[in-house]
Amino acid sequence: MNRSQTSGFFKAIGRVLPRQGLLTTEEERRPYECDGLSGYRELPLAVALPDQVEQVQKILSICAEYEVPVVARGAGTGLSGGATPHREGLLLCMTRFDRIIDIDPVGRTARVQPGVRNLLISETAGRYGLYYAPDPSSQIACSIGGNVAENAGGVHCLKYGLTVHNVLRLEVVLMGGERVIIGSEALDTPGYDLLALLTGSEGMLGVVTEITVRLLPVPSTARALLASFNDVEVAADAVARVIGAGVIPAGLEMMDNLAIRAAEDFVQAGYPRDAAAILICELDGTQAEVDRQVELVSSVLREQGATAVRVSSDETERLKFWSGRKNAFPAVGRISPDYYCIDGTIPRRQIGRVLRRIAELSKDYDLRVANVFHAGDGNLHPLILYDSSKTGEFERTEELGGSILSLCVEAGGTITGEHGVGLEKIDQMCVQFESCALEQFHQIKSAFDPNGLLNPGKAVPTLARCIEFNARHVHGGELPFPELERF
Amino acid sequence: MSALDRCDSIVAAVTEAAERETALQIVGGDTKSFYGRQPEGALLSVGEHRGLTHYDPTELVVSARAGTQLSELCTALANERQMLPFEPPGFGDQATVGGTVACGFSGPARPYRGSLRDYVLGVSVVNGRGEHLQFGGRVIKNVAGYDASRLMAGAMGTLGVILDVSFKVLPIPEAECTLSFESGEREALRRMNEAAALPLPITGSCYYDGILKLRLSGSAVGVSAATANLGGVVDSLNNRLWEELAEHQHPYYGSPLPLWRLSVPAAAGPLDLPGDSLIEWGGCQRWLCSELPAEHIREAVRAAGGHATLFRGGDRSGQTFQPHDPVLHRLHLRLKQAFDPHRILNPGRLYPEL
Structure with a gap:
């Protein structure tokens, strides 16, 4: 846009919004320059803060008319750069949509606006003995609209599913400004499953303005087991054994020694500092059921070589076991100037082998890696420790991250389990998908947003980009001209 | 039944149909031809493309070719004490995995354990351009790319010919118990909702002819504790009740009148x-x-916040599925265009224009 078009655009958007709803000065825009993936920064053209769905409709229709890209954002806790602004685009910040509209204790649903924090839903539904199951680590801060956009997971996915399994109905505004209802409070809707398609679509297909989620009864009992191992691969193999014994734990998490020590220094969760790995296994249900499962899982873990198994004796101790895991990311943040979180998922039986290979890669790249992850789902979260003030270290970190993701794909897994592709993993999409599948994704995108204005450049790479990426990464990760520095 | 990979010939048949722009009706075991609008087009059989392609019980994941019989898949899982948690009905012995996914059918456990689409992890399909595409995978968490695999569930084959499907599976519960309660309809609905709000292992519910039935499944101790909690009469006579309900073999389904499914x-x-x-x-x-007019039924169900499907019988030349509002209708047309631009895959089976 030229200067007069930009000023016409700002005027048109400004008329739609309440006072202080449109931020255009640099100092106002600066706080929005990145999401949780702070290595990627961009100043948006402007930031819009609507609080009514009609405003969102008008904004999207004006942006369509002026052909201005739109990036929707919630709390900005995402870890893949999905909400990184577009330099020539409007950042549509949905945080003022912060009302819980209704909780229906009979039908067990909550109708909420997209800016509502994940944890607030469970806190509010708690008075009816109900809760919202998906619990990403960022649940204190992250908003439910972002959870839908990313199909967020959490530590309880293995038993209770991801966001896609727990959302019933969405109100969505399309790029032209039309409002559409996807799903319903019934268990299905006729026609295509657009609810599944929209969930995890990373803001590429529409802007979610209202969400109805399913609530579950709070289990009457939950207990956690803390098992120590003196070998990472033995711990990894024990994960498959627990599942093989016919138990579906509410959560099954693993931490390696570097993560254990970092967490212990930070919150004193009572973890064994000398263990090579720990597993935290939560079992929930009725009292009798939990007692029986605790017995069964304890004996499986011991048989599999656990050096110690502790069982939480009360709620305080259960929460203490979890405190180290839930604070593991900030704990790692204390032992390194920066860290980079990877999100690949692999078949469970590959965990041991892939962790060993990650340790080798960590040596090759001379970067420390801490592992703290959803073992029950096979969802790895290697945290690469680096220092962004050292020249080239971030670039080396990204390259190590890319190698780990290629390793996940090669092991039969995927480049992202719950954080999304965003900007960060867009090149790895070329490893995961063949070009005709990527082309099909572009056509899905066009069906919703024919002019490609919603969150452009994210989630799905262009075929040209993949050709370029593949040319740089031939022969299983070996670069041509390895002597050249790449920044 | 021996495993056979017919992938290449199915892809070739779709490619040829795309070139000639001739319609195909996709058939697996031909058990669900009663469902949806009247099929049309040349037969494309996927029944011979069969066999399990991957099964590792400790991964809780199974993959099967579309023509694999549902019963064969369920038997293989049961041998490892696992199951498809959404309990899909087959509506016939020849029912296949592909047809089950295309129809998106789930059984009695649906509200408690989730639907068929909830357990779909990945698919491989041929779209209407004859391109062989893979979406999703064999891992439980996967958010790379749009969720095109779940999109195939219930699409009635109108977006792609399903070739291979991966499901998440779960262990078969150790114990099961059915409880009966005499009740009026309003009271039964209230009880169903109240029971579902309790942290109890409920996995089925049904109300018919003045009797409410609730099914509990889980560990033996869990089920017996829940039984004591809920009261009612333990129904030990009819172990096949839930299967009969799913497969429409229950006496209720003997009526010659059109059968409507109200969601x-x-x-x-x-x-x-x-x-x-x-x-x-x-x-x-x-x-x-x-035999009420479709519009009359749909209006009442729409007012209750749901939709109505003409499930079996009646006039199949009209709308068997509830029509969409104009914006949703347009999204459906565009998605169909994105996957099947020549409109050759099961045209008109789901909606007249798709």
């Missing part, structure tokens, strides 16, 4: 529609045998 919110009260009805899924799925 409504759990908290919806009794619907004001005359005719013999049966309620399942905690109140969310209600069956109605009725």
Whole structure:
């Protein structure tokens, strides 16, 4: 846009919004320059803060008319750069949509606006003995609209599913400004499953303005087991054994020694500092059921070589076991100037082998890696420790991250389990998908947003980009001209 | 039955149909030809493309070719004490994995354990351009790319010919128990909702002819504790009840009248529609045998926040599925265009224009 078009655009958007709803000065825009993936920064053209769905409709229709890209954002806790602004685009910040509209204790649903924090839903539904199951680590801060956009997971996915399994109905505004209802409070809707398609679509297909989620009864009992191992691969193999014994734990998490020590220094969760790995296994249900499962899982873990198994004796101790895991990311943040979180998922039986290979890669790249992850789902979260003030270290970190993701794909897994592709993993999409599948994704995108204005450049790479990426990464990760520095 | 990979010939058949722009009707075991609008086009059989392609019980994941019989898959899982948690009905011995996914059918456990689409992890399909595409995978968490695999569930083959599907599976519960309660309809609906709000292992519910039945499944101790909690009479006579309900072998389904499936919110009260009805899924799925005009039924169900499907019988030349509003209709047309631009895959089976 030229200067007069930009000023016409700002005027048109400004008329739609309440006072202080449109931020255009640099100092106002600066706080929005990145999401949780702070290595990627961009100043948006402007930031819009609507609080009514009609405003969102008008904004999207004006942006369509002026052909201005739109990036929707919630709390900005995402870890893949999905909400990184577009330099020539409007950042549509949905945080003022912060009302819980209704909780229906009979039908067990909550109708909420997209800016509502994940944890607030469970806190509010708690008075009816109900809760919202998906619990990403960022649940204190992250908003439910972002959870839908990313199909967020959490530590309880293995038993209770991801966001896609727990959302019933969405109100969505399309790029032209039309409002559409996807799903319903019934268990299905006729026609295509657009609810599944929209969930995890990373803001590429529409802007979610209202969400109805399913609530579950709070289990009457939950207990956690803390098992120590003196070998990472033995711990990894024990994960498959627990599942093989016919138990579906509410959560099954693993931490390696570097993560254990970092967490212990930070919150004193009572973890064994000398263990090579720990597993935290939560079992929930009725009292009798939990007692029986605790017995069964304890004996499986011991048989599999656990050096110690502790069982939480009360709620305080259960929460203490979890405190180290839930604070593991900030704990790692204390032992390194920066860290980079990877999100690949692999078949469970590959965990041991892939962790060993990650340790080798960590040596090759001379970067420390801490592992703290959803073992029950096979969802790895290697945290690469680096220092962004050292020249080239971030670039080396990204390259190590890319190698780990290629390793996940090669092991039969995927480049992202719950954080999304965003900007960060867009090149790895070329490893995961063949070009005709990527082309099909572009056509899905066009069906919703024919002019490609919603969150452009994210989630799905262009075929040209993949050709370029593949040319740089031939022969299983070996670069041509390895002597050249790449920044 | 021996495993056979017919992938290449299916892809070739679709490619040829795309070039000639001739319609194909996709058939697996031909058990669900009663469902949806009247099929049309040349037969494309996927029944021979069969066999399990991957099964590792400790991964809780199974993959099968589309023509694999559903019964063969369920037997292989049962041998490892695992199951498809959504309990899909087959509506015939020859039912296949591909047809089951295309129809998106789930059984009695649906409101408690989730639907077929909830357990789909990945698919491989041929789209209407003859391109062989893979979406999703064999891992439980996967958010790379749009969720095109779940999009295939219930799409009635109109977006792609399903070749291979991966499901998440779960262990078969150790114990099961059915409880009976005498009750009126309103009271039964209230009880279904109240029971679902308790942290109890409920996995099935049904109300018919003045009797509410609830099924509990889980560990033996868990089921017996829940039984004591809920009261009612332990129903030990009919072990096949839940299977009969899923497969429509229950006496209720003997009626010659058109069979309607009404999908409504759990908290919806009794619907004001005359005719013999049966309620399942905690109140969310209600069956109605009725010759009332479609618009009359749909209006009542829409008012309750749901939709109505002409499931079996009646006029299949009209809309068997509830029509969409104009914006949703347009999204459906564009998605169809994105996957099947020549409109050759099961045209008109789901909606007349798709």
